[in-house]
Amino acid sequence: MRNRWDDSQIREMDELDKLVYMSRLIGEDPSLVLWGGGNTSIKITERDFRDREVPAMWIKGSGSDLKSMVRRQFPRLNLDDILPLFQREDMSDEDMVAYLESCLMDPGSPRPSIETLLHAFLPFMSVAHSHADAVVALTNNHDAEAVLKRVYGDEVAVVEYLRPGFKLSKLVGLALKQTPSFRGVVLVNHGLFTWGDDTKSAYEQHIELVCKAEEYISSGSKKVFGGPRQQPLDSRQRRRTAAAAAPALRGLVSQNRPMVLRFDDSPEVLEFISSEHGQRLSAIGPATPDHLIHTKRKPLWLEVSDPGNTQTVSQALRDGITRYVDEYSQWYRAHTSEENPMKHPMLDPYPRVVLLPGVGMWTTGKDALAAQITADIYHHTINVIGSAQSVGDYTSLTAQDAYDAEYWPLELYKLTLAPPEKELARRVALITGAANGIGKAIALRLAAEGAHVAVTDVDAEGCRDVAADIIAANGPGRAVALPMDVASEQQVSEAFQEVRRAYGGLDILVSNAGIAPVGAIDSLSPADWQRALDINTTGHFLVAAEAIRIMKEQGTGGSLVFIGTKNVPAPGADFGAYSVSKAAEVQLARVIAIENGQFGIRSNVVNPDAIFQGSRLWSEEIRQERANAHGVPVEKLEEFYQQRNLLKAQVYAEDVAEAVLFLASDRSAKTTGAMMPVDGGVREAFPR
Numbered sequence: 001m002r003n004r005w006d007d008s009q010i011r012e013m014d015e016l017d018k019l020v021y022m023s024r025l026i027g028e029d030p031s032l033v034l035w036g037g038g039n040t041s042i043k044i045t046e047r048d049f050r051d052r053e054v055p056a057m058w059i060k061g062s063g064s065d066l067k068s069m070v071r072r073q074f075p076r077l078n079l080d081d082i083l084p085l086f087q088r089e090d091m092s093d094e095d096m097v098a099y100l101e102s103c104l105m106d107p108g109s110p111r112p113s114i115e116t117l118l119h120a121f122l123p124f125m126s127v128a129h130s131h132a133d134a135v136v137a138l139t140n141n142h143d144a145e146a147v148l149k150r151v152y153g154d155e156v157a158v159v160e161y162l163r164p165g166f167k168l169s170k171l172v173g174l175a176l177k178q179t180p181s182f183r184g185v186v187l188v189n190h191g192l193f194t195w196g197d198d199t200k201s202a203y204e205q206h207i208e209l210v211c212k213a214e215e216y217i218s219s220g221s222k223k224v225f226g227g228p229r230q231q232p233l234d235s236r237q238r239r240r241t242a243a244a245a246a247p248a249l250r251g252l253v254s255q256n257r258p259m260v261l262r263f264d265d266s267p268e269v270l271e272f273i274s275s276e277h278g279q280r281l282s283a284i285g286p287a288t289p290d291h292l293i294h295t296k297r298k299p300l301w302l303e304v305s306d307p308g309n310t311q312t313v314s315q316a317l318r319d320g321i322t323r324y325v326d327e328y329s330q331w332y333r334a335h336t337s338e339e340n341p342m343k344h345p346m347l348d349p350y351p352r353v354v355l356l357p358g359v360g361m362w363t364t365g366k367d368a369l370a371a372q373i374t375a376d377i378y379h380h381t382i383n384v385i386g387s388a389q390s391v392g393d394y395t396s397l398t399a400q401d402a403y404d405a406e407y408w409p410l411e412l413y414k415l416t417l418a419p420p421e422k423e424l425a426r427r428v429a430l431i432t433g434a435a436n437g438i439g440k441a442i443a444l445r446l447a448a449e450g451a452h453v454a455v456t457d458v459d460a461e462g463c464r465d466v467a468a469d470i471i472a473a474n475g476p477g478r479a480v481a482l483p484m485d486v487a488s489e490q491q492v493s494e495a496f497q498e499v500r501r502a503y504g505g506l507d508i509l510v511s512n513a514g515i516a517p518v519g520a521i522d523s524l525s526p527a528d529w530q531r532a533l534d535i536n537t538t539g540h541f542l543v544a545a546e547a548i549r550i551m552k553e554q555g556t557g558g559s560l561v562f563i564g565t566k567n568v569p570a571p572g573a574d575f576g577a578y579s580v581s582k583a584a585e586v587q588l589a590r591v592i593a594i595e596n597g598q599f600g601i602r603s604n605v606v607n608p609d610a611i612f613q614g615s616r617l618w619s620e621e622i623r624q625e626r627a628n629a630h631g632v633p634v635e636k637l638e639e640f641y642q643q644r645n646l647l648k649a650q651v652y653a654e655d656v657a658e659a660v661l662f663l664a665s666d667r668s669a670k671t672t673g674a675m676m677p678v679d680g681g682v683r684e685a686f687p688r
Helices: 015-027 079-087 095-102 118-119 133-139 144-151 166-178 199-218 235-253 267-275 278-283 287-295 309-333 367-390 399-406 409-417 437-448 460-474 488-505 526-554 576-599 619-628 634-643 653-664
Strands: 039-047 051-061 076-078 126-130 157-160 184-186 189-197 260-264 353-356 360-364 428-431 451-456 479-483 510-513 558-563 601-608 674-676
Touching: 015 039, 015 051, 015 126, 015 199, 039 199, 051 079, 051 118, 076 079, 079 095, 079 118, 079 166, 079 674, 095 634, 118 166, 126 199, 126 634, 133 144, 133 166, 133 184, 133 189, 133 199, 133 267, 133 287, 133 367, 133 526, 144 199, 157 409, 184 199, 184 309, 189 199, 235 260, 235 309, 235 353, 235 360, 235 488, 235 526, 235 634, 260 367, 260 437, 260 488, 267 278, 267 353, 267 360, 267 367, 278 367, 287 367, 287 399, 287 437, 309 353, 309 399, 360 526, 367 674, 428 437, 437 451, 437 460, 437 510, 437 619, 437 653, 451 488, 460 479, 479 488, 479 601, 488 526, 526 558, 526 601, 558 576, 558 653, 601 653, 619 634
Parallel strands: 157 184, 428 451, 428 510, 451 479, 510 558, 558 601, 601 674
Antiparallel strands: 039 051, 039 126, 051 076, 126 189, 184 189, 260 360, 353 360
């Protein structure tokens, strides 16, 4: 591990800025902490609200992430109020949290970390804490005490596993009182604390002690996973199996609420799951209690004789999920005290990590970021297991400790602080023709309501731009760009395979892509006629068929929304190819509603009219042709369409997006086979 401290970066910084700098150095190294883990603090003299100089501590706020810390995420507490707690014999978590909130020097500060007392009881200016993989690998070992002695001698205190709180804080404080010469504290199954007279010293001491652990581990020579037990499938077979199995898996783990999947067949994962001891080691438990919150106590391991056989894999998934839920339920009941007045109902019993030897790993989460976090954490779990095995035998929390960590009231309390989920949270949508116009507006609107969006279009660059906009506005993983021609069976199939792998399935299809050739029937070329049918009819058929297959495999229903046109109920002259092919699309949508209602799959149509802004449908040629047909100057065409509707309203792509949101969401859960106009009121186009 490299010491990344740079004195030139901290010139002109005050002490709080230096704390931010140190926090980010630690947070940016995933071998030290992951996603919200770790902690840092400083103790300096500050002025309180009465302008008195008092000893104060700045510490990371609960729920913040070290790699992106800013000043406001560090609450400030009065140490004169905190330090007398060291004389107490005990204190409940709830009382401690309430007490610490009363010690805050600034109203409205974030809630201070649950490890605040531990930092306060260490009599040093700056304290740094991480869950360093190398250190955790040494503590998660049958021979941990001897291993740590060989690595650190008498340099560090080793403290038995306890959940963060008053008891652990006092135990660490007492260890330092008895041996002030300690350079750090190693918490079993947890991580490392170091300190110094300034932030630089605390950081450099931390890196030095982690390096010692890394050097010791690198000297190990054991085959950490026992060597290969089977060879992984080749890349193409793995991807095919992953795409085929994902919707069934997503449906199985979404029985309480929808989940998003992430597939991972990286070399590190494949080595572990294809090894002789991988199954046994995976069942031992998490590397730290913090990891358990994301990964649960253990993954689901699937034993399949032929991982390339999708039917065999699907059956193994069904059997495995049933077994996992049963075992989790038994574990919950075995470690829950019926007399406990704080007893919490059983959490989601489904796995967060699914391992299929020869194929790869799926992780699940409420969104793509949560699934990514779980994947990152399990990668580090594999690393910790390997490092622990290289110098001994990996161990983890006891079953009761694991239960106490997952059902810890303070951890459960965090769940209550999460903002309400958006309307389409946890859902996956695919939109065709989404690079511009109506499709783009729909993609942005559904994403704003929480959906993960597959942006598809023949315009590859436009796809990427829209997906990038969605990610920038809504967060990592919330969109993928998939160039696709809806008239190409191969491209449609490949795009839907990518959606299966990217998110695990599909909940919403918005079939929007279309073209509008102009010309009277007797002047239209057969090629233009056929192209209209290929895109405006067959294209909808191809994407709908793929979407329905996924939704049936998931078994959780779904919504298909077809973008039709006012020309379906009210066709116009010289628009024959467009009107006929779009009418066939609408009939397709109705047949889909009839065939798939029994599966909870809905199919509805939105009929827009005269959507000019951002639309490539209205080319200069079409504008001129329609202006001639209506006898108006081309520059007056938009005004003509506005004046002919009953509301005299300009209709925008965003208006269509609102109608699609209604039909895609649970607001219209009892609606299928319907046709909704968004045209300002064109009388001859009223649905009949």
